Amino acid sequence: MSSPPAHALPAPLPTAAEAARYAAESLSAATRRAYRADWADFAAWCRQHGHPALPAAPEAIAAYLAALATTHGRSALRRRLAAIGGAHALAGHPWNPGHPAIRHTLRGILRRHGTPARQAAALTTAEIRRLLAGCDRGLAGTRDRALLLLGFAGALRRSELVAIEREHVTVTPEGLRLLLPRSKGDAAGEGATIGIARGRRPETCPVRALEAWLQMSDCRFGPVFRKVDRWGTVESRALTPEAVGHILKRRAAAAGLTVGALERLSAHGLRAGFVTEAYQAGARDEQIMAHTRHRDLKTMRGYVRRAKLLTESPVRLLGL
DSSP states (O other): OOOOOGGGSOOOOOOHHHHHHHHHTTSOHHHHHHHHHHHHHHHHHHHHHTOOSTTOOHHHHHHHHHHTTTTOOHHHHHHHHHHHHHHHHHTTOOOOTTOHHHHHHHHHHHHHHOOOOOEEOOOOHHHHHHHHHTOOSSHHHHHHHHHHHHHHHTTOOHHHHHTOBGGGEEEOSSEEEEEESOOTTOTTOOOEEEEEEOOSSGGGOHHHHHHHHHHHHTOOSSBSSEEEOTTSOEEEEEOOHHHHHHHHHHHHHHHTOOOOTTEEOOTHHHHHHHHHHHHHTTOOHHHHHHHHTOOOHHHHHHHHHHHHHHHTOGGGGGOO
16 A cells, blocks of 8 residues: 655644743743743742742742742732742643732731832923933934834833834834834734824934934844944844833933832833823823723723823812
């Protein structure tokens, strides 16, 4: 009997290792890096104290959280739990973060040591202008001007900013169309395209700023936002997401720009600032969400609520 043709043979099934790699890809690169560091810390603590890390007993996890109680905030503790849970799930071990030993320990830590999370300060249009005033017309200054303006006008996350490639940008007389192939809220990789209109003022127009950077850097393909070395050479590799925050803080320090004690200056302030400024200018919820690509109205309205704390405070009705 002749063997079946090659094209009729069934494709080999993916191995368990391949499936595990795809499962890991369900998280962003930044989250994977953070989880790896968190898991390494937990595993080292378990070795030091004679506990198995995988599978870990709920009591051991509770003891680990207690060891971090005075040095880590609520978001860091919850991320450590998520990293431990992710490792257990990928290894096929049962995971129950609601176990009384874990749940009550975490609740007690937050009751005694918990402090309000410091949210990213929403940067206003006026503050963006202050940041831009310190950007000279050299390579780094031109890049930073385009980076800050595009991040603000596009309500972009820092990972989205550094992932922009020249092929993603289409400039038109009215503005530009920007393709975002993948982002935090687009785990399935469907992609999104946003429009950024030209500004009324040449010095704060995000489209003009980007055009100036593309021309000065001679960027014709590949990453748009790249490192400029000390000799004024534009490197070929893209900036890292962390570099966006460093650039913002450096420009803020030069401009003497500070934020409140209960807030923090971070690159997310560009995105939060867009929502705040757009709302105060009269933009509708659906307009803002279409531009920011928020899928959850509650999340987007969280920015709006902060913007309304003073402008719509009921104290105004007291006649004081």
